[in-house]
Amino acid sequence: MKRIQTQVGIIGAGPAGLTLAHWLKQKGISSVIVELRSREYVEGRVRAGLLEQNTVDILNELGMGARMQKEGMVHDGVYLSFDQERVHIPFAELTGGRQITIYGQQEVVKDLTDAWLQAGEQLYFEAGAHQITDIDTNCSKIHFTHNGEEGIIDCDFVAACDGFHGIGRKAIQKDSYRAYDITYPFSWLGILANVAPSTDELIYSYHQNGFALHSLRSDTVSRLYIQVDNDDHIDNWSDDRIWEELALRLGTKGWSLQSGPIFDKSITPMRSHMIDNLSSGRLFLAGDAAHIVPPTGGKGLNLAIADVKHLVDGLIGFYKENETQLLDNYTELALRRIWRAQDFSNFMTTLLHKQDDHGSFTYQLQKAKFDYIKMSSAYRTTIAENYVGLPFESYDY
């Protein structure tokens, strides 16, 4: 039996778990991470790519931003398109210079993992946590299996950063929270393609055939999505059919989409989910372990990092100032931003996806919102400040 002792035991080496580990280390607090999957799997998992200003600032402050600064693409705005009409939201101009950076989640994970292991810190891959115990004592335990051997991490606190399918949320007493859920009647078919982006900034588009998004990864790699039905299958979508549909849905006068070889293709369901209690005794949830947002607002990864900020504040309070108020208030503080992100993600999703027949009441409401974006700089500012992420101080109310 492997026995490990640390101050904070972390389950999951995704963006939340790794950022937490680095931040605690910077503050002189020890931690150990167990990760269910292999290093190759985690570092190759293609997901988010849109980093809010807050996330970029945090990674830089942790000394993890060098490659992101070199390879990331900084954007000052975004395009929203409706029935082939495109408007630009210049968010840097509307938010006092705040920006987003396009840098793949897997690159963030690689940078954080490399730095952690190079510093000689402990991270066990292919080490699945299967039980969390003693969270009502000051010696909590994470039980895990690694290379067929059982192990236990003895720790002061457990941080469950183990994503939507992890064990952390299940360890929170069911009668201590309310769960909220929306399952959308559509999914995203996402591709990565070896082709230069046909746009300088992201394009989100409503079309009568459904939603489409043109995102970017680098000067030579594009990331694009189209709305498909939940029961659709990837085999129904040849590369040619995907490019045809993307060109149609993203198209506007005088603009054309460049196509290229597709090297990754997958379908992701769209869902909003959360619980409104993020802790039990010495166990704290952060990131997708506690909430899922549809990716339309680009909030999932950023919300995970924002949770970590509140958790770090609480743990610093505990270890360095001998007070527990911030830890006690962790759920309340994190929920403010989580609800904001849920609302914005839902807004973007319902504005831009085809939900009902083209021309229906629902469609007219979507179009009325889009027309309002065109006419009101106040509305554009609302979208911009949510898109780039409000500063942490905004939530001190």
Ligand SMILES: Cc1cc2nc3c(=O)[nH]c(=O)nc-3n(C[C@H](O)[C@H](O)[C@H](O)COP(=O)(O)OP(=O)(O)OC[C@H]3O[C@@H](n4cnc5c(N)ncnc54)[C@H](O)[C@@H]3O)c2cc1C
């Ligand atoms: C297609 C797609 C596009 C997206 N686009 C965006 C975007 O543009 N912007 C954005 O901000 N977000 C986006 N997201 C969401 C974003 O990817 C997630 O919100 C983010 O990964 C959350 O990070 P996390 O660390 O909380 O969880 P995860 O990244 O899920 O990490 C959890 C880790 O815990 C591990 N784990 C699970 N169970 C156990 C266990 N029992 N023991 C040990 N380890 C365990 C998992 O293997 C995983 O590595 C997107 C998601 C998808 C699917």
